[in-house]
Amino acid sequence: MLEINHLRHSYGSHEVLGGIDLKVDEGQLLCIVGPSGCGKSTLLRSIAGLLKPTQGEILINGVPVAGTPDNLAVVFQDYSRSLFPWMSVADNVALPLRRKGMSGARRRTSALEALEQVGLEGAAAKYPWQLSGGMQQRVAIARALAYRPAFMLMDEPFGSVDAQTREDLEDLVLQVRGVHGMTIVLITHDIDESVYVGDRVVVLSKAPSRIVGDLSVGLPYPRDQIATRQLPEFVRLRADVGRLVRGVPG
Amino acid sequence: MTAVSAQRPGVARRVAGRILSLWIMPVALVLWEVVTRWIQAVYFPPPSTVLVRLHELWFSGSWRTFFLTDDAIGNFLPSFTRLAIGWVLGCAVGVGVGVALGRSTRLSAYVDPLVHFGRSIPPPTLVPVFLVLFQFGGSMQVATIVFGVVWPIMINAIEGARYVDRQYLDTAQVFSLSRLDRLRRVILPAAAPKIFAGLRISVSLSLILMIISELVGSTDGIGHRMLQAQGLFDIPTTWAAIVLLGLMGFLLNTTFLLVERRILAWHRGARRTD
Incomplete structure (x- = not known):
């Protein structure tokens, strides 16, 4: 590997x-x-x-x-500068999927699935800075997971x-x-x-x-x-x- | 129940505070009126005279033309058109070139001295040059506005694009974002607070340059109308134009700030929680 x-x-x-x-x-x-x-x-x-x-x-x-x-996906230590503050949580998770040629709806579904995996399905529409540090790091992990x-x-x-x-x-x-x-x-x-x-x-x-x-x-x-x-x-x-x-x- | 009753006085107090904070406006107006009536100076007509003139001259038209008179349409429209075209062109060039320069160290090493030379030229000094280049007519004024606003926009865009947080770019690279996505979804938003700082300056600047260019060489527009009135010793009309420009500037800035607040809402939110 x-x-x-x-x-x-x-x-x-x-x-x-x-x-x-x-x-x-x-x-x-x-x-x-x-x-x-x-x-x-x-x-x-x-x-x-x-x-x-x-x-x-x-x-x-x-x-x-x-x-x-x-x-390859990376989860950085400094989540506050690795998640983009101008995008909602769901958009942050879905962003890397654009490269994979998925439709907008597919990207969104994948993002929501990944958020569910980390226990943050309720936070999709929020902005990263509205979440606690631990939750932001969960979002970063969800982004990595959605990327498969x-x-x-x-x-x-x-x-x-x-x-x-x-x-x-x-x-x-x-x-x-x-x-x-x-x-x-x-x-x-x-x-x-x-x-x-x-x-x-x-x-x-x-x-x-x-x-x-x-x-x-x-x-x-x-x-x-x-x-x-x-x-x-x-x-x-x-x-x-x-x-x-x-x-x-x- | 408690939440509602706790909120009510807060809102009421805020509204009352807003209204109270506006007291200075009528007081200043009344003061201006009293002083001008008392000293009776020809060059300083009382605000009531100015406002009546403002209304008669430009805002007493039919409802079909939004109460604008022919004089207003004949002069506001060209002024606004130049302002809009000049500002939009200046923004497009300033942001486009600025971001390109900010992202390329090689390019900016070559071009930076040029940018600093260009920004140091006071734009009104170029009006005579543009007059020769474009003759009379709209393009001279547009050129003056573009030349004036392009520098502060560009300088801020360079700065904004140059100092994008390393980690944002690392993240974009790790997730293999395309060049276009990287630009549109990472670099531009990251640079947006800086870019908007430049745009904010350019709004008032474009209004100033519109007037200057119209005062020097134009056959219509608010600046031209003002010059005409001055030539006829029509002092109230000159003052009416000044008030009009003040109002326009206020309106433009307020509109811009509203748009900026919407677009940069994330920035204020993120800064608050930092």
């Missing part, structure tokens, strides 16, 4: 990505976790085709990424919402995973979140970052905010990831 080979990126003389090799299988929910400033966002922007890597290559389904792939990408990237999607909303949104991601056989890569600095949401966690080191850990998460589904976090397996994985993030030898 996604294949990254020897990816390096530097801003001037400052090397951020120091050679990343990674393979992600179809349908996987991969969490990439690392200390702040480790180049997580650079990695995501490279995969999304927003940034040309200094070296190395990124392949999606065997095709090198040049520009933004058609079958093979591949969804999430860049610290829950970094700017409160703890309760964060848990709700984590559960939303778990709920939509596997819809349309989508592969999800979620970037976060939150160790608990990466273990709770992911079925695989990749740990990046400080810049110039490299992959220092690659763990498979065997926690059962459905996951539960309280019960799952109490499992010995969860506690063990969290400790492992935590040590790797801090660079402490296990």
Whole structure:
């Protein structure tokens, strides 16, 4: 599905990505976790085709990424600047579908379906800025879902919402995973979140970052905010990831 | 029940506040009337005389022509036509070129000095040039208006299009929007608050330039009519034209602001919740 080979990126003389090799299988929910400033966002922007890597290559389904792939959607951290304030919620969700040659009515139906999936069917006619932060991020997720990408990237999607909303949104991601056989890569600095949401966690080191850990998460589904976090397996994985993030030898 | 009773005094108070805030208008009028009657200066007729003249001259026509007299139709219509054509052309060119320059760093590197030179020329100084170029008749006035309004519109459009939030553009790219969609649905709306700031300036500016160009070289129009009255020492008519222009400016600005409020409603809403 996604294949990254020897990816390096530097801003001037400052090397951020120091050679990343990674393979992600179809349908996987991969969490990439690392200390702040480790180049997580650079990695995501490279995969999304927003940034040309200094070296190395990124392949999606065997095709090198040049520009933004058609079958990829991104959920950004800053929802307030990623949703367009001049469009209603439904129009925001429907906008990317214009490229798919759907009729206006079809686009609207798809948008409403996606909003229903994230529990926001009542907010279609509102403007994004009339909603709370958590709801806006749901709209952003709905927009990505309506687009039916093979591949969804999430860049610290829950970094700017409160703890309760964060848990709700984590559960939303778990709920939509596997819809349309989508592969999800979620970037976060939150160790608990990466273990709770992911079925695989990749740990990046400080810049110039490299992959220092690659763990498979065997926690059962459905996951539960309280019960799952109490499992010995969860506690063990969290400790492992935590040590790797801090660079402490296990 | 409580909601209704709580709302009523609020609305009533707002309306009362509106009316009260208008008290300055009649007071100023009365004051003007008293002072002019008292000093009896020929060049400062009392407002009652001016308003009577305004009515007689332009607004005492048949209901079929919306109460406009022949004099009004013969002069307002050409003035308005030039104003409208000049403003619309200026907007089209200003916004079109401005957005193109704002989005292309290469293009604007070449053209920016030209834009700053052009905007520095006071438009009335070009009236003689346009007179030679277009002779008498409407195109000279239109050219003056276009040249005057195009710069503030363009400068604001450049600014607006240049500083579109990075994340808006990233989003447009990630979702593979077509170039046209990107322009129409992302860049233009994002730049709209700035663009409208330029348009707002240009409304009053176009009125000023309409009058100046008509004062210098025209055979009809409000400016021409004013000049004619001045030549005949018809002071009340000159003043009536001034009042008329004031009213026109007020009307144009109010209409523009209403349209702007509608189109930019999202902007005010989003800013309030930021």
